[in-house]
Amino acid sequence: MTHRRWPLLFAAFAAAIFGCAHAEGEALIKRVETTWRAQDGATVDEILARVAEVAHFVPRGWEASQKHDSEDFVSLSWARSQGDMRDDEHEITWDVSADGVMSLGPARSKTMELGWRPFALSLIAHEVADGYPQPNLAFLRDASNYDFVVTAQGGLGDLLKKGRCTIGNPVSLDYVVLPEKMSKDDLWRLQLSVDCDIKGPSYFTHSGIIIFTKMNRDAWQPASFFARRIAKYPPGHWFEQVEPDEQRTFDAVRKVLKGGK
Numbered sequence: 001m002t003h004r005r006w007p008l009l010f011a012a013f014a015a016a017i018f019g020c021a022h023a024e025g026e027a028l029i030k031r032v033e034t035t036w037r038a039q040d041g042a043t044v045d046e047i048l049a050r051v052a053e054v055a056h057f058v059p060r061g062w063e064a065s066q067k068h069d070s071e072d073f074v075s076l077s078w079a080r081s082q083g084d085m086r087d088d089e090h091e092i093t094w095d096v097s098a099d100g101v102m103s104l105g106p107a108r109s110k111t112m113e114l115g116w117r118p119f120a121l122s123l124i125a126h127e128v129a130d131g132y133p134q135p136n137l138a139f140l141r142d143a144s145n146y147d148f149v150v151t152a153q154g155g156l157g158d159l160l161k162k163g164r165c166t167i168g169n170p171v172s173l174d175y176v177v178l179p180e181k182m183s184k185d186d187l188w189r190l191q192l193s194v195d196c197d198i199k200g201p202s203y204f205t206h207s208g209i210i211i212f213t214k215m216n217r218d219a220w221q222p223a224s225f226f227a228r229r230i231a232k233y234p235p236g237h238w239f240e241q242v243e244p245d246e247q248r249t250f251d252a253v254r255k256v257l258k259g260g261k
């Protein structure tokens with residue numbers, strides 16, 4: 001074999017290796033697209049299509065590679081507008097273990113696990129926080145988009161409508177990574193500020209704070225006094241009962257404000 005043939009053989013070998021890796025990467029991407037599901041059952045493609053209609057969200061391209069010996073890595077890059085440069089892109093990633101378990105990340109993308117509406121709300125809320133031009137405030141303030149939070153009284157959005165509540169600022173929906181010493185589980189946290197045209201204490205009805213949290217696939221739990229009343233009592237009866245824990249907290253705050261000990 002002459003030395004002249006070595007470059008040709010090497011090129012053919014490299015092309016075969018690249019082609020095999022490319023085929024494996026395409027198969028892995030297809031696997032994520034077809035088998036991964038959000039908690040509401042939606043596929044990746046369903047979520048991307050719906051979110052692109054309401055938020056500044058432009059999917060760019062897929063990539064796949066082996067991250068570790070027993071773990072593969074798939075990523076989808078996206079931008080807020082068609083004209084964004086490469087440095088302005090964001091990524092949604094899936095770590096695929098040897099046993100097929102898919103872990104979604106980073107934290108800013110984790111709301112995608114809940115479904116397209118929570119993911120869209122999270123993206124729009126970040127647009128507002130970042131001062132991005134022309135965020136979809138109508139979608140952000142449409143109470144019906146919050147029915148994914150289900151309480152004993154019904155969907156949160158429906159309850160807010162019945163309570164004659166309008167959603168203002170701030171709105172946030174994020175995945176929170178807790179310190180290991182606090183919890184082995186991470187959580188999603190939704191916070192809304194609302195004004196409600198009903199009788200009740202002004203600290204609830206004017207810029208009232210509603211917070212719900214959720215761990216893994218568990219149900220949403222109220223995490224603020226107003227949220228607890230919404231989850232416990234039907235609209236129209238939120239403020240008829242005295243809540244002992246709530247009363248003790250407010251009494252302690254009043255005492256401090258008055259200079260007491």
